Amino acid sequence: MKITTLAALALATLPLSLSATAQDWYPSAYGAGDEIGAANLLTPEGVKQAVSLVRTGKTYPLAVPVDQHLPAFRHRSFRLYNVQVGQQAGKSLGPNKFTFNDELVNAWTGVGTQLNGIGHIGIDNVYYNGNKAADFVTVDGVRRLGVEKVPPIVTRGVVLDMTAYYGKAIVPGGTEFSVADIQAVLKRQGLTLRKGDVVLFNTGWLELIGKDNTQFLDVEPGIGMAAAQWLADQGIVAFGGDTWASEVYPNPHGADEFPVNQYMLAKRGIYNLELIDSRALVRDKAWEFLFVLGQPLYVGSTQVNINPVAIR
Numbered sequence: 455m456k457i458t459t460l461a462a463l464a465l466a467t468l469p470l471s472l473s474a475t476a477q478d479w480y481p482s483a484y485g486a487g488d489e490i491g492a493a494n495l496l497t498p499e500g501v502k503q504a505v506s507l508v509r510t511g512k513t514y515p516l517a518v519p520v521d522q523h524l525p526a527f528r529h530r531s532f533r534l535y536n537v538q539v540g541q542q543a544g545k546s547l548g549p550n551k552f553t554f555n556d557e558l559v560n561a562w563t564g565v566g567t568q569l570n571g572i573g574h575i576g577i578d579n580v581y582y583n584g585n586k587a588a589d590f591v592t593v594d595g596v597r598r599l600g601v602e603k604v605p606p607i608v609t610r611g612v613v614l615d616m617t618a619y620y621g622k623a624i625v626p627g628g629t630e631f632s633v634a635d636i637q638a639v640l641k642r643q644g645l646t647l648r649k650g651d652v653v654l655f656n657t658g659w660l661e662l663i664g665k666d667n668t669q670f671l672d673v674e675p676g677i678g679m680a681a682a683q684w685l686a687d688q689g690i691v692a693f694g695g696d697t698w699a700s701e702v703y704p705n706p707h708g709a710d711e712f713p714v715n716q717y718m719l720a721k722r723g724i725y726n727l728e729l730i731d732s733r734a735l736v737r738d739k740a741w742e743f744l745f746v747l748g749q750p751l752y753v754g755s756t757q758v759n760i761n762p763v764a765i766r
Contacts, residue, residue: 479721480584488583489603491572491723492691496609500650504610504744508765514740516730517761518660520566525667527698530562564757569749570726573599574756575712575719582723595754602751604725609691611652611745611764613732614639616675624658627673630702631655633684636677643741649689652745656732660696676702682714686722693718694727727762740766 480486484494518524522533535558546553564570572582573596579587582599590598616625619639640646647653655676662670674697677685682701685693694700701714718724735743747762 480580480582482583482723484723486583488723489572489599490605491582491719492689492725493605493607493723495650495689495691496605496607497650500610501608504608507610507742507744510766512738512740512766514734514743514764514766515761516732516735516764517567517759518663518729518731520759523664524566525663525670525698526562526565527671530565532559532561532565534559534561563752563755563759564728566759567729567731567761568727568757569601569604569747569760570715570719570728571599571601571604571756571758572719572723572725574726575715577716577720580720582720592754595752596756597754599756600752600754601749601756601758602753604749607652607691607725607745607747607749607762609650609652609745610648610742611654612645612647612742613654613656613735613740614643614645615656615736615741617656617658617736618642622658624661625675627669627675628702628704628706629675630678630706631676631681632678633681636681636684645741647685647688647690651688651690652692652694652727653685653690654693654727654730654732655695655697655700656736657696660729660731660733671698674699674703676700677714678702678706679713679717682717686718686724690724692725692727694725694730696730696732698728700726700728727760730762735764738766740764742766 482488520532524532537556537558539556540547541553576587585598590596617623657675659674676697699712701712705713715726719726743764743766745762745764747760749760750758752758
């Protein structure tokens, strides 16, 4: 009995990423039927507090422009076509010679600045709140955990400038942000995290786009598992930044693929915001701000292009 008790205590002290079996991370703390995860932490009171951060009224678009040349993860691509329907060879419509441009986009929803929903990443075909792929994933989209379920994310945003912390214009790829690193940056910027926050990391990584796309995609700096667990325990709604995966890559601790995303999305229901352009925020030292996101409601999609706005 004594040995069993000691073993149980030892297991209980292990990080969730090491000790968890499937049953340890679902059902969700928000209920067995929950489909929005950490978005449950968004409240009217939190919105009012975030609105009080607005002092100047200056707005910052946080997306990168998207075209066919933007580097994207592995198989993904983007192609826009302009089609002038019924106007071939200079034709026009009606006696008033009406003409118009119409665009058709053939693209993956995970190109450019994006919201990765909690149905995007799974563990052996099990997704947030124990949803099994066989039960909700179809060729026409997911029947649960789609981005159309996510409420508007209007809350306090904070940006952590890792370039200043490391003293480099571009933080080297493979740099893992520890809990101590994050706490040090919070202290130097005079910030304390609050429940419901969106936390963004500025690494300078966007400066590589168009200059070294290979390096941009092959490696990146970002948070490791310990930092992810600490951030999740602060009650954040979303994490992300100016890289394409929002975690250190490749994984410096083994062959696991994107373990931070697995932990944050599948296990904790926390959203990932990728390719956020925080450069103007950093230039203005706008470390905290009102964060506003109303994503396209693509029914059945687990990720979608976005252009969130920061207001200070």
